Amino acid sequence: MTTLAHDHVRPTRTPRLSGPVWLVWRQHRAAYWTLVGLTLVGVLAMVVLRGQMTDYLNTSAPASGALPPDFEKYSGRLTRVGGCLTYLPVLAGVFLGAPLFAGDLESGTAKLVTSQSVGRLRWLTTKLTLTAALITLSTAALSLTFAWWWSPIKGRDDTLEWTSGVFFDGTGPVPVAYALLTFTLGAAIGLLLRRTLVSMAVTLGVVVALGLVWDRFRLNLGHVLTLSSDQGIGPDAAQPELPAQAIQQGQGTSFLTDSGARLDWTTCLNGTDSDRARTACLESKHVIGYTMDYLPVTQMHTMQWLGTGIMLAGTAAAVLFVVEWGRRRLL
Structure with missing residues (x-):
């Protein structure tokens, strides 16, 4: 008796989202795909701009290794894009953090979800974890690409100071920690206020105030x-x-x-x-x-990691607040 070959073939299953992860992704898919799309566009744009800069340096740089006298066009692009990246913490806090729980509480979705088989703690942690993971990956990709763009002229252009917010806050671990801090603060504010627009407005004020404090005391992390x-x-x-x-x-x-x-x-x-x-x-x-x-x-990297540690400690405190408050007073 012969056995047909197709009898031994088992259908393969592709990994698919399910349960609370699928629910959270479907609920916030517009924001998530926007974040992914902006990240890809930003990375590709910086790769192209870096290629143009290095081509110009290879053909126009003096033999002494100094930058060409008309290099301002390329350094200007670098600082302008870096300036745009400094708004990532604002976007993470206002548009991803603040509506995360406030929208569900305002619309009644939170009551519907937690009345089913999904518990409060699982719902809270899933929304926080999935969104934080996407923010981490996107911010890290943009930060690494920006640092790679800056690397050929780092130390060669005296006008591009490493202590400026563009480079200190736009490279290394700081952008990821900063974005996670503002995201969790926005989530905590949304959980407290329970209204999306109000939470976004308050989060914007908190993030701006946090940025002013950070700019004022950032250099105090170093040893003079x-x-x-x-x-x-x-x-x-x-x-x-x-x-x-x-x-x-x-x-x-x-x-x-x-x-x-x-x-x-x-x-x-x-x-x-x-x-x-x-x-x-x-x-x-x-x-x-x-x-x-x-x-x-x-001292740049030491200062960045010290600042990162402070921000991550604040992030952990905000997460702890969200979990404890959500478990007791969510609905």
């Missing part, structure tokens, strides 16, 4: 170093020279006395005094040279 000279003052005296890509901190170069004290650069500055009179005044105060504070570029 000091350069000093003790070769006297005056036009012929050598001033400290900053290392490459170092960013000067404080109010600029100040004066150093023989006791190690600092005097502000406005010391002995008077509109009616000559340079000779000012020099004599400074010498009477035992000034022996100059001093300045700076942040070296070698």
Whole structure:
């Protein structure tokens, strides 16, 4: 007795979403596909722009390795696109986080879903996890591509400071952590206010305030170093020279006395005094040279990871709040 070959063939099953994951994806598929589409467009655009920049550098860069004098067009593109990427946390918080639970609570979908076989905790964690995973993948793809675009001229263009929000917040782990923080804050606000438009407006205000605080204290994550000279003052005296890509901190170069004290650069500055009179005044105060504070570029990654840790701690706190509040007071 022969056995037909097709009797042994078992149909293969392709992986498909099911259960709460399928429900969440179907419910937010418009936002998810928009996020995926924008990510692909952004990555492709940066790949093309980087190719144009490197082609120009290969054909026009001087033999010394310096950038061409008319390179501003390409560096301008870099900073403009990087500036657009700084709005990712706003988009994540306002358009993905705030409506995540507020929309379901406002429409009554939450009551319908949790009255079925899906428990509150599973519904909460599924919506948070799936959306956070897409935000992480999209933000990481954009951040890595932007850093790859910046890499050929990093350190070669003094106008592209690594401490600026464009590069500090647009590369490394910071964009992912920042977007996750604003997303979870928006989700928590939506869970509390239960109204979509109100939650989006409040989230926008919170994210803007958070951005202002971050911009104000971001550089405090670094360890400020000091350069000093003790070769006297005056036009012929050598001033400290900053290392490459170092960013000067404080109010600029100040004066150093023989006791190690600092005097502000406005010391002995008077509109009616000559340079000779000012020099004599400074010498009477035992000034022996100059001093300045700076942040070296070698601290960039350490500062980024420290900021990432702070943001992830805030994200964890927001997630914990969402889970606990949702389990007890969801409906």
